[in-house]
C-alpha cells in the first residue's frame with residue numbers, strides 16, 4: 001500500500017467548518033488557517049460588526065452568522081445555517097470570556113453565571129448541535145477550546161478554571177458517545193496566548209496599554225515555558241487544524257495541551 005499524500009491528510013479541501021468566537025484571537029486565526037487549507041468557514045461571534053468585517057476579508061470562503069453561544073436557539077440556528085450550505089465536517093467552539101481575577105471568597109454570583117453561560121453552556125450547546133448533525137452523516141470532528149487553567153490552579157481565576165474543566169469532561173463524554181459512529185471530539189488546552197483576551201492584565205482603565213507591564217507579564221510567562229516564549233494564535237490554530245483534519249483520524253477524547261511545555265504530564 002502506498003503512503004497517502006500527507007498534504008491531503010492535513011488539509012480541509014472542500015470541507016465545511018463552523019467556528020465560534022471567530023471575530024477575534026484564536027477563533028479568527030483558526031478561520032484564516034482553515035480557509036488557507038481549503039475549507040469553507042461559517043463564522044460565529046456575538047460581535048456582529050467585527051464578524052462581518054472579517055468575513056468580508058475572507059471573501060467567498062466565509063459565511064458570517066452572528067451568534068450568542070449562550071443562547072441555545074441561536075446556536076441551533078447557526079447549525080441550521082451551516083447545514084444548509086453542506087454537511088458540517090468540523091465545529092470549533094472557541095468563543096469564551098474571562099473575568100477580572102477575584103478570589104473565591106469574593107466572586108459574585110453574576111460572574112459565576114456569566115462564565116458558565118458562555119464558556120461551559122456555550123460549548124455544550126455547540127457540541128450538541130454539531131454532534132447531532134455529524135452523527136446523522138456518520139463523520140465529523142468537534143474541537144473545544146479549553147485552557148491550561150483547567151488543570152493548573154491560578155489564584156483569582158476559579159470560575160474560568162471550572163468552566164474549562166467542565167469542557168474537558170464534556171469532551172471525553174461526548175467522544176465516548178459519538179465515537180462508534182465515526183465522530184471525533186477533542187479539546188485543545190492553550191497556555192498563555194497573545195490575544196485580546198489577556199489584555200485586561202496590562203490595559204489601563206482609560207484603555208491605553210501599559211507597555212512595561214505587558215513586557216514584564218510576557219517575560220514571566222515565557223520564562224515559565226521550556227520553549228521560552230508566549231504563544232501566538234497561529235500556534236493554536238494549527239493544532240486545531242490537525243484535530244479537524246483526517247490526519248487526526250485516530251484521535252478522540254483527547255485534551256491536547258499546546259502551551260510551550262509549561263504544563264507537562
Ligand SMILES: NC(=O)c1ccc[n+]([C@@H]2O[C@H](COP(=O)([O-])OP(=O)(O)OC[C@H]3O[C@@H](n4cnc5c(N)ncnc54)[C@H](O)[C@@H]3O)[C@@H](O)[C@H]2O)c1
Pocket residue numbers: 020021022023024025026027044045046047067068069070093094095096097118122145146147148149189190191192193194195196197198
Ligand atoms: N488567550 C489565551 O491566553 C487563552 C488561553 C487558554 C484558553 N483560551 C481560550 O481560547 C478561546 C479564544 O480566546 P481568545 O484568547 O481568542 O480570546 P478573544 O477575546 O480574542 O476572542 C474571544 C471571542 O469570543 C467572542 N465571544 C465572547 N462571548 C461570546 C458569546 N456569548 N457568543 C459568541 N461569541 C462570544 C468574543 O466576541 C471574541 O470575538 C477562549 O475559549 C479562551 O478561553 C485563551
